[in-house]
Amino acid sequence: xxxxILFLLLLIVWILLVWPFSGGAVDYQSIVAxxxxxxxxxxxxxxLFTESPHKFLGVKRYLWAILYIPIFLWSCLLAxxxxxxxxxxxxxxxxxxxVKVKTRLKSKSAITALANSITLTPGTMTVEVLDDGYxxxxxxxxxxxxxxxxxxxIVRRFENLLERIFE
Amino acid sequence: xxEFIGFTFIIIGALFDLFGCIGLIRLPDLYNRLxxxxxxxxxxxxxxxxxxxIIFGLTAAGMKAFLCALFILITSPTSAHALARASHIxxxxxxxxxxxxxxxxxxxxx
Numbered sequence: 001x002x003x004x005i006l007f008l009l010l011l012i013v014w015i016l017l018v019w020p021f022s023g024g025a026v027d028y029q030s031i032v033a034x035x036x037x038x039x040x041x042x043x044x045x046x047x048l049f050t051e052s053p054h055k056f057l058g059v060k061r062y063l064w065a066i067l068y069i070p071i072f073l074w075s076c077l078l079a080x081x082x083x084x085x086x087x088x089x090x091x092x093x094x095x096x097x098x099v100k101v102k103t104r105l106k107s108k109s110a111i112t113a114l115a116n117s118i119t120l121t122p123g124t125m126t127v128e129v130l131d132d133g134y135x136x137x138x139x140x141x142x143x144x145x146x147x148x149x150x151x152x153x154i155v156r157r158f159e160n161l162l163e164r165i166f167e
Numbered sequence: 168x169x170e171f172i173g174f175t176f177i178i179i180g181a182l183f184d185l186f187g188c189i190g191l192i193r194l195p196d197l198y199n200r201l202x203x204x205x206x207x208x209x210x211x212x213x214x215x216x217x218x219x220x221i222i223f224g225l226t227a228a229g230m231k232a233f234l235c236a237l238f239i240l241i242t243s244p245t246s247a248h249a250l251a252r253a254s255h256i257x258x259x260x261x262x263x264x265x266x267x268x269x270x271x272x273x274x275x276x277x
Contacts, residue, residue, distance in 0.1 A: 013234070016230045016231075016233065016234050017230070017231065017234060018227070019225075019226065019227040019230045019231075021225075022225075022226050022227055076206075076209075076210055077210065079206045079210075080183050080186070080206055080207055080210045080211075083186065083187070083190060083202065083203050083206050083207055084183070084186040084207070086190075087186055087189050087190040087193055087194070087203060088186070088189070092193060092194070092195075094194070094195075094199060094264070095264070095266055096196075096198065096199055096261065096262060096264070096265045096266070097261070097265045097266040097267035097268060098198075098255075098261070098265075098267065098268045098269050098270045098271070099267060099269055100269040100270070100273070112245075115244070115248060116241070116244040116245060116248075119205060119206075119244035119247055119248060120205070120206060120209060120240075120244050123202070125198065125201060125202050125205065125247060125248070125251060126244075126248045126251075127198070127248070127251045127252055127255055127270060128252050128255065128270055129248075136269060136270040136273075138198045138201075138202065138251060140199060140202055142266050142267060145266065145267040145269070
């Protein structure tokens with residue numbers, strides 16, 4: 001089953017990469033080549049893929065993921081304006097530090113997505129991830145050094161959605 | 168019309184890339200520089216690629232731009248995390264104006 005899902009994902013990437021639909025006619029030769037290549041690649045690398053393939057079948061996860069995209073892009077844009085402001089300000093208003101936060105997410109993919117989201121959102125960057133759910137965040141403007149309060153500010157805005165998508 | 172929107176995206180993306188480079192020069196230590204580099208360069212480059220997607224439309228070139236933007240969104244924060252973690256383990260110090268370093272405190276406790 002996980003080989004089948006990997007096969008589908010690889011085929012989608014292949015089709016986006018070669019894009020056989022341009023010019024009105026469909027280029028079947030590239031699609032057949034993609035099917036063969038994805039088949040063998042998924043046979044070889046299927047064991048290394050995800051640990052819980054059943055999660056790919058939940059339709060609700062995709063809906064939450066679609067809801068997550070605009071929220072993520074918006075905070076990404078805010079992050080960039082924030083950095084631009086700090087960098088262009090003549091006094092360089094920064095108060096950096098590394099704080100500790102705790103997440104209740106468990107699965108590896110969820111923690112990866114959370115760490116990546118934190119890195120791309122205003123003023124924060126993941127430095128270290130521990131197995132017991134603690135993350136160390138480099139914060140360019142430390143508002144709260146306390147674990148609980150920093151968790152409220154940094155982690156909570158993504159945690160609920162990511163829990164629905166990945167857990 | 169498509170070209171106008173596409174070029175707007177490309178100009179905004181290039182501007183953010185520029186801000187990232189200014190941050191790389193002005194900010195004091197490695198961690199702050201990584202912040203500026205990761206955020207601005209990710210959105211800036213994605214903006215440029217999105218602009219080319221809008222200009223080229225659903226063609227081979229446009230879809231490649233889309234795929235590149237997707238991969239940059241996944242890999243750029245991951246590599247920033249790897250760099251920051253490696254330099255903290257290697258002992259790169261924070262800027263002297265930094266207010267707190269929980270990671271160092273916890274490593275010294277162990």
